Amino acid sequence: MNSPLARSLQQLKRRLPTGVLRQDSGTLDAHAGDKWFAARTPDAVALPRTTKEVVAILQFAHRHAIPVTARGAGHGYVGGCVPQRGGIALSLARMNRILEINPRDFVAVVEPGVITATLQAKVERLGLFYPPDPASRADCSIGGNIATNAGGPRSVKYGVTRDYVLGIEVVLADGTVARLGGRVHKNKTGFDLHRLFVGSEGLLGVVTEATLKLLPLPPHRAIAAVGFDTMKAACASVRAVFDGGFLPCAVELADEFTLNAARDRTGTRRFDGCRAYLIVELDGQRASVRAEMRELRAILARRRPRTVQVVDGAVACEQIWKVRREFSYALRDTGLTKLNEDVVVPRGAVEKLFALGARLHRRHAIRVACFGHAGDGNIHVNLMLDESQPGVRRRAHAALDELFRGVLALGGAITGEHGIGLAKKPWWNLAVPAPVRRAHARIKRALDPRGILNPGKFV
Numbered sequence: 001m002n003s004p005l006a007r008s009l010q011q012l013k014r015r016l017p018t019g020v021l022r023q024d025s026g027t028l029d030a031h032a033g034d035k036w037f038a039a040r041t042p043d044a045v046a047l048p049r050t051t052k053e054v055v056a057i058l059q060f061a062h063r064h065a066i067p068v069t070a071r072g073a074g075h076g077y078v079g080g081c082v083p084q085r086g087g088i089a090l091s092l093a094r095m096n097r098i099l100e101i102n103p104r105d106f107v108a109v110v111e112p113g114v115i116t117a118t119l120q121a122k123v124e125r126l127g128l129f130y131p132p133d134p135a136s137r138a139d140c141s142i143g144g145n146i147a148t149n150a151g152g153p154r155s156v157k158y159g160v161t162r163d164y165v166l167g168i169e170v171v172l173a174d175g176t177v178a179r180l181g182g183r184v185h186k187n188k189t190g191f192d193l194h195r196l197f198v199g200s201e202g203l204l205g206v207v208t209e210a211t212l213k214l215l216p217l218p219p220h221r222a223i224a225a226v227g228f229d230t231m232k233a234a235c236a237s238v239r240a241v242f243d244g245g246f247l248p249c250a251v252e253l254a255d256e257f258t259l260n261a262a263r264d265r266t267g268t269r270r271f272d273g274c275r276a277y278l279i280v281e282l283d284g285q286r287a288s289v290r291a292e293m294r295e296l297r298a299i300l301a302r303r304r305p306r307t308v309q310v311v312d313g314a315v316a317c318e319q320i321w322k323v324r325r326e327f328s329y330a331l332r333d334t335g336l337t338k339l340n341e342d343v344v345v346p347r348g349a350v351e352k353l354f355a356l357g358a359r360l361h362r363r364h365a366i367r368v369a370c371f372g373h374a375g376d377g378n379i380h381v382n383l384m385l386d387e388s389q390p391g392v393r394r395r396a397h398a399a400l401d402e403l404f405r406g407v408l409a410l411g412g413a414i415t416g417e418h419g420i421g422l423a424k425k426p427w428w429n430l431a432v433p434a435p436v437r438r439a440h441a442r443i444k445r446a447l448d449p450r451g452i453l454n455p456g457k458f459v
């Protein structure tokens with residue numbers, strides 16, 4: 001209790017409003033990890049309500065070289081917000097106000113702790129649309145989405161979080177407040193600095209406000225949900241959809257293992273007998289969506305699917321998405337340990353990625369469940385470990401290594417949307433050439449010379 005760190009934290013506590021800096025064991029434990037496996041209890045948890053408080057925390061931490069790890073909702077999948085070197089877990093959860101929704105400028109200004117689905121529901125009531133839709137959107141925060149450049153099913157048409165961040169307020173490691181970008185939909189003043197912070201995983205600064213681009217809400221949606229006997233046929237159908245000149249707002253694909261798990265969790269009979277399942281969603285004006293869906297259905301029917309179901313309208317579509325969003329939890333329900341890898345390959349290599357998954361299963365005797373955003377080539381390859389088997393962790397590491405090497409050989413990347421965090425750190429050197437790693441290190445040193453922000457991660 002009398003260590004220099006403990007004394008510094010007591011000093012900081014006295015400078016902040018009551019309740020902002022906490023050290024009770026319940027709060028510390030609740031801020032040790034995310035949805036991945038690693039956890040490290042911080043020495044203190046800061047729960048600021050204002051940018052001014054974040055500034056005070058960072059100025060102090062910078063002076064005393066105390067590690068600070070930003071945290072949104074703790075729903076990351078790579079251990080990104082784990083305070084690996086202890087110090088302060090800086091939770092933005094209480095900075096959760098929507099400051100403005102402006103239908104004329106098509107922008108929303110929000111604090112980082114706003115839950116993604118809350119913002120989406122609010123703007124949709126005004127006929128506006130914030131497209132980035134991670135499957136965790138009911139739980140994750142905008143700040144976390146920005147720091148991981150989160151994507152989701154709609155990325156295939158609408159892009160990822162990066163494409164909606166017009167401006168940010170960020171507090172740098174030494175407490176300097178920088179307002180970058182703005183509220184205009186185009187801006188070429190200087191470097192694209194606000195984008196540097198998108199996907200920076202809390203290593204470069206703490207986002208305290210974001211100005212987000214909104215779109216008009218497409219008034220109508222329809223889904224073709226299609227079951228196949230083989231993954232090959234499903235992949236060929238994805239190609240046929242794009243070859244037909246369609247740009248769906250989602251193209252999601254799942255394998256048999258995932259479908260069985262989803263059936264067990266949700267009780268749905270929708271996937272019975274299917275070895276692969278494809279969800280294609282179209283959005284736009286009602287008449288054009290319906291006309292396009294007729295054509296799309298004909299294209300898909302030519303691929304000899306086992307089942308085709310077309311649903312029309314937001315309510316019916318949401319029924320399908322409700323099941324889709326359960327896939328991740330359904331795999332967890334199997335009782336096996338799930339290592340979820342959000343690898344991404346060029347769109348044309350998706351079938352090869354599924355084949356790679358099957359090969360891993362054969363070579364390492366580990367079940368592999370694959371599902372995800374086929375339209376982006378971003379398929380979640382889940383190694384499903386039976387922890388009762390001897391040597392399973394060693395085999396899993398070898399399988400992951402083979403997966404990442406295979407993905408890179410296909411021209412892909414080791415993470416499409418979850419980030420590096422701790423989970424992918426062992427493969428950072430493999431994935432990124434030395435000159436690019438050095439550029440990362442130089443940027444990090446320039447913005448955080450004492451290395452206090454999220455230390456122990458990939459830079």
Ligand SMILES: Cc1cc2nc3c(=O)[nH]c(=O)nc-3n(C[C@H](O)[C@H](O)[C@H](O)COP(=O)(O)OP(=O)(O)OC[C@H]3O[C@@H](n4cnc5c(N)ncnc54)[C@H](O)[C@@H]3O)c2cc1C
Nearest residue numbers: 072073074075076080134135141143144147151202207417
């Ligand atoms: C069931 C499930 C499904 C998921 N599906 C998807 C999906 O479809 N697409 C997808 O992209 N992800 C998905 N994820 C992963 C996760 O939800 C995203 O990474 C999300 O962006 C994390 O947000 P969070 O608020 O929970 O961030 P946290 O986990 O709290 O933090 C994530 C990272 O952001 C940093 N950070 C957080 N807030 C700030 C801030 N204000 N300033 C600076 N840095 C900050 C942290 O330091 C950390 O490095 C899923 C996760 C789960 C559990």
